[in-house]
Amino acid sequence: MKFLITKELEYSRLLKHLMAAVLFFILLYLGFDVALHAYVIGAEIQEIALTLFGDRENFVEPMLLDALLLQVHTDLFMTLFALLILTAITIRVHDSKALTMWAVHLVFIVGILAPAILLLAYLLEVSWLVPVWLFTFALWHFVAFILGVSAFKRVLFL
Amino acid sequence: MKNSALYAISVGYILLYTVLILASGVWLFLLSQGLGSASGLLDTLKDIIALPEEKSLRGLIEVATPHLFAMGALIFVVAHFMLFSTTVSKKHALFVALIVFGLALFDIFSYFAISFGWVVSGWLKLTALFAFVSSFMVLLTLVAFSL
Numbered sequence: 001m002k003f004l005i006t007k008e009l010e011y012s013r014l015l016k017h018l019m020a021a022v023l024f025f026i027l028l029y030l031g032f033d034v035a036l037h038a039y040v041i042g043a044e045i046q047e048i049a050l051t052l053f054g055d056r057e058n059f060v061e062p063m064l065l066d067a068l069l070l071q072v073h074t075d076l077f078m079t080l081f082a083l084l085i086l087t088a089i090t091i092r093v094h095d096s097k098a099l100t101m102w103a104v105h106l107v108f109i110v111g112i113l114a115p116a117i118l119l120l121a122y123l124l125e126v127s128w129l130v131p132v133w134l135f136t137f138a139l140w141h142f143v144a145f146i147l148g149v150s151a152f153k154r155v156l157f158l
Numbered sequence: 159m160k161n162s163a164l165y166a167i168s169v170g171y172i173l174l175y176t177v178l179i180l181a182s183g184v185w186l187f188l189l190s191q192g193l194g195s196a197s198g199l200l201d202t203l204k205d206i207i208a209l210p211e212e213k214s215l216r217g218l219i220e221v222a223t224p225h226l227f228a229m230g231a232l233i234f235v236v237a238h239f240m241l242f243s244t245t246v247s248k249k250h251a252l253f254v255a256l257i258v259f260g261l262a263l264f265d266i267f268s269y270f271a272i273s274f275g276w277v278v279s280g281w282l283k284l285t286a287l288f289a290f291v292s293s294f295m296v297l298l299t300l301v302a303f304s305l
Contacts, residue, residue, distance in 0.1 A: 073182040108171035
């Protein structure tokens with residue numbers, strides 16, 4: 001983060017292009033992360049419920065807690081780094097401080113709620129938490145994507 | 159530094175994420191030692207001390223490899239926030255960060271000693287895990303007080 005906030009962008013074409021490149025990679029990461037979770041956990045509510053809770057009538061076993069917790073553990077780490085870089089650049093390039101502040105709060109809170117809700121849904125076997133997880137997961141990716149595109153445009157045309 | 163209040167928001171959330179990563183990591187380790195299958199937390203801890211689960215060299219390397227990168231990077235990111243601190247001296251920050259780095263290595267490699275038969279009991283891994291998590295919490299507290 002310190003590298004991103006110390007130099008003036010107007011005087012550093014290198015830093016400007018590096019920031020644009022890392023934002024491009026983060027935007028790609030966000031898209032692929034959605035695809036990965038669609039494969040591992042499911043893309044539709046019924047599919048996700050089947051992965052988390054199984055189906056006793058059809059002898060489908062639920063996902064193992066070890067596997068889900070490993071996914072959550074990894075997700076938290078990846079989300080931390082993606083959002084750290086994304087928000088550092090967003091704060092750097094945007095002028096509207098109030099809007100940026102709320103966007104940063106929103107993306108970090110929803111980013112942490114998504115894995116927590118997934119784990120809660122699994123542990124408590126509560127099916128109504130599945131659409132809640134799907135919503136929070138989609139929301140943090142959407143907000144992060146908007147922040148990324150917005151910062152990318154600002155970095156390129158600054 | 160411009161917008162320091164906004165950066166403090168990001169740093170605050172990073173600390174929260176880090177605590178959850180540490181908690182889920184400890185939980186994962188305890189699950190791999192039998193927590194949840196039949197025994198509670200205390201029984202699992204006793205089992206680890208008496209007879210830790212056997213792990214192959216491949217299994218150890220599979221766990222150690224991502225953690226060497228991830229723990230090193232995470233400690234670096236959290237510790238580098240101390241560069242902005244005006245309340246904690248750089249000397250103290252460096253001391254704590256180096257201890258966390260050292261204990262992270264101790265934690266990652268402690269199970270190798272158990273698997274190679276150098277230590278029979280699992281107390282070494284538990285001590286390493288406890289020391290690493292505690293020292294990381296100290297570092298997180300220092301960063302939190304520096305915000």
